[in-house]
Amino acid sequence: MKKVMVGMSGGIDSSVTAYMLQKEGFEVEGVYLKLHNRTDGYHESNISYIDNVAKHLDIKYHILDITKDFTKEVYDYFVNSYLEGTTPNPCVKCNRQIKFGKMLDFAKEHNASYLATGHYAKTDGEFIYEADDKTKDQSYFLSQVDKEALPFMMFPMSTYKKEDIIKFGAKLGDIYKKITEKNESQEICFVDTVYTDVIKKHANIDQPGIVFDEEGNEVGTHKGYMHYTIGKRRGFTVHGAHEPHFVKSLNAKDNTIIVGKKESLEINTVEANNLNMYVDDTNFKCGVKLRYRSHLLPCEVSIKDDRATIKLKNSAFGVATGQLAVFYIDEKVIGSAWITKAFK
Ligand SMILES: Nc1ncnc2c1ncn2[C@@H]1O[C@H](COP(=O)(O)OP(=O)(O)OP(=O)(O)O)[C@@H](O)[C@H]1O
Incomplete structure (x- = not known):
């Protein structure tokens, strides 16, 4: 029986992920990442939900304290970006360095063949694709994950709608129903209110x-x-x-x-670096998202060394340095790069 390590957050998506994979015949084991040092009962509460699911499924789970790496790779980067006047994307960094970096290493060390999460995205082991539920799609946030990690990733939520997972969970029994009833997690896990409250602690x-x-x-x-x-x-x-x-x-x-005025924010050229490409092409036409939840903008990309120049077919407005440019061919992510400059 193949083993799957499931990244469990105590939320409904990863709880249903563990349930489904076990039903499919995998040996399931869970891991909870302690990402930050919160003392307000946050971790205890998450772990108690995980503990209930683990008991129900009769599976083992681990608690991995990764606060040091998370602080360095994600939290400090987040604070420093605002200090430098750029707009960070901490979830993108976390997915690359922590979830599909350190958590994947952990899964491999425990002889798991796969690492599954409750992300809304698809993968065929070679590429990442948009999820069927476009309102929940997280492919943008996953597009910096190392190519080498893709063959180990599993996203069982890929073809479901979030609302169906909630309905399904509620029918599975009290343990899961309670999870569906708790508050949806925040957009950025370490920002309780607004980002400025976090920055205020440092500057x-x-x-x-x-x-x-x-x-x-x-x-x-x-x-x-x-x-x-x-x-x-x-x-x-x-x-x-x-x-x-x-x-x-x-x-x-x-x-x-x-x-x-609005027209002065118009740009049609974007420069980006720190590329993460899933294809070898260096000159191509594709669609690009310049922020999460933006439409696909048709463009032409040319890559030289570790820099991409993105020429947009139509102008865009209000593009922020520090955000990620993600390249798509239809629903397929072919790569991404961090925006350093946007101009007309
Ligand atoms: N602290 C954590 N430890 C382990 N895995 C995690 C943790 N946080 C998130 N994950 C994994 O990453 C997935 C996506 O996380 P994200 O925060 O985007 O979604 P979520 O709404 O919290 O999902 P869920 O409903 O599972 O809580 C989760 O479904 C889970 O598999």
Whole structure:
């Protein structure tokens, strides 16, 4: 019997994942990653749900303290990105370094043939694809996972709708029903409220600064650059403006922001680095997502060394450095790269 290690979070998707794989005939074992040092009962509560599922399925589970790696690879990166005036994507880093890095190593050390998670995505061992439930699709967040990891990954949620998993879970019995009734997990697991509450622990983010227009004229004031992301249109003043103004760029060095009208945020070229490609092509046409939940934008990509230049067929607005450009051919992810520059 082949062994599958299931990344169990205490949520319904990974609980149903474990249940389904056992029904399919796999030997299932669970692992819970302690990602951060929270002392508010967060881990105890997650573990108690996992413990109930494990008892029901009569499976073994492990608790892996990975706080050191998570702090270095994900949390510190998140805080530093805001300090530098860029917009981070911690889940992308976590998937590459932690879940399909350290957790996969752990699965292999325990002789598992596969690592399964409750992510909404598909894989055939060679590529990642969008999930059938487009409202839950997480392929964007998985697109930096190392090619070598793909043959070991399993996503049993790939063809289901989240609402069906909740209904299915509720019918499985009290243990699962209770899991469906708890609050949905936050978008970023270590951000309880808003990201600024996390950054506040590390820096004084409330230092007012100057707002400039694109010509370099001083036009207003803001609350501190870390409160803003590209494309934001509130929380700063622009004297005498009749039309809405949007954040065009952030300057961490002198705590200034540059704003402009919507058309000034228009870009059609994006530069990106730290590529993770699943194909060898260096010049290709594809669709690109420049942020999670954006539409696929038709583009032409040319890659040289570790840099991609992405020429968009139509303009895009408000593209933030620090986000990920993910390349798709229809539903198939062919690679991704981190945005360093976006311009017209
Ligand atoms: N702390 C953790 N330990 C082990 N695996 C985890 C952990 N957090 C998430 N995972 C795995 O990654 C998957 C995706 O995580 P994500 O946070 O996006 O979803 P989720 O809504 O928390 O899913 P779930 O309903 O399973 O909690 C989970 O389904 C689970 O398999």
